[in-house]
Amino acid sequence: MTSEQALQMLSQSYKQYPKHYVAVDCAIFGYEEGEIKLLLYPRGFEPSIGKWSLMGGFVQEDESLEQAAFRVLLQTTGLRDIFLEQVAAFSKPDRDPGARVISMTFVALIRIDKHDKDLVRENGAHWWPVTKLPAMVFDHLEIVEKALDFLQQRAANELIGRELLPDMFTLMQLRNLYEAIFQRPFDPGNFRKKALSLDVLERLNVKNTTESKKGAFYYRFVKDAGDKKVERMVKFC
Amino acid sequence: MTSEQALQMLSQSYKQYPKHYVAVDCAIFGYEEGEIKLLLYPRGFEPSIGKWSLMGGFVQEDESLEQAAFRVLLQTTGLRDIFLEQVAAFSKPDRDPGARVISMTFVALIRIDKHDKDLVRENGAHWWPVTKLPAMVFDHLEIVEKALDFLQQRAANELIGRELLPDMFTLMQLRNLYEAIFQRPFDPGNFRKKALSLDVLERLNVKNTTESKKGAFYYRFVKDAGDKKVERMVKFC
């Protein structure tokens, strides 16, 4: 048997199997006004008209799941090169009443101040605080819960914020971000020491004087030193 | 517009999108002779004839990814009700030269002594120690690396062994399992204290006298108390 014949046979043999619609759903998180917010757009038709939906799209022939997710992100926020990671696949045969769709969920972290607000407005999209989410289509609530869990896991294992905060930020702003993610207060002194001990922050010679009388130094994340340190930010949970 | 019409429209609108072959690949781990082993079967045709492959299968119309994975597991090992969890999706358009296949990877943990050896032999499958893996088809090496990473992560965050060890086991056997997973020695005294502190093991009034002169008590995992404690077994890495 030649290689060509074998390949032929192989391709033939695939034909007996069903094909499926494959989609990506993006849980796009941002940070604004002390809250973690999720970008949702309203579904304009039945079923589930009026309910809100994650940004999603179908996977094309020639693209990977990641490429599809990046495409969706670019189309809806105008942003490239953003943090994007697989979370989990949702695949119950009846999860979408319109058709059998297998969906891969991604978490995206973006800077709300940097995204294309007009583009978002075009879609009728809206940033929802994760503490006050509206009713969502299908299994999107379950998906969002998994995505939030992923976000907490991430924030616990390493210092995040590079993708959510401005280039320069104070340690209070960073702490507020963590308090928003974990929905609990952190001791200011201990948080400062822990964050600085990780060796990923760089103090600038500029102070923010708008949020405190004394003024707080701005910090920024150091340009990735290549070696990814995975240190623990939060103990348990 | 009635709900029926809308549903119709919705179904119509899906038609413009491509469908894909969706598969599950199972990284089936077992523990035998002090080693973590992976179940692979030989590919009998080109391309990549002679190379080894993960147990996999295509997702049918009416089943979820999890159901497909359970089906593959049952077909190849004869086992039901086993530990099975999503790891990651692999979706590069050209990852399988035969056709464009999107594959979800699952990790399965099974007790080698309990599986159906005849069924495995039928498929020509073989248990490979993860330290001496053969050449594998396509991107399966990459998949296995991710799966092994998942296994370590799991073992670090909670006490595993329920799915890999016999019903009764000594603490040395449990430690040897961990040494196989992390490929490094653990201090016997410290490992014992840590494992027992997690409150998931129950000492039996039976001793194993074959592996030491003094004899060591057998332990077993307590029937799940419902509340899942996620405590850390291993610090960092």
Added chain:
DNA sequence: CCAAAAGTGTTGCTTGTACACCCATGT
């Protein structure tokens, strides 16, 4: 002066780690 945040220090507790030590027993 007071309030509020910035920033540093102290103390007690928990946990991990290395290692010493006795126990039981088959050879």
Added chain:
DNA sequence: ACATGGGTGTACAAGCAACACTTTTGG
């Protein structure tokens, strides 16, 4: 007797959590 693993205890270091305390400055 001795080697081997079973099992417990100790001593030290690291990390966390709670909180005291000083600094700075706008109102």
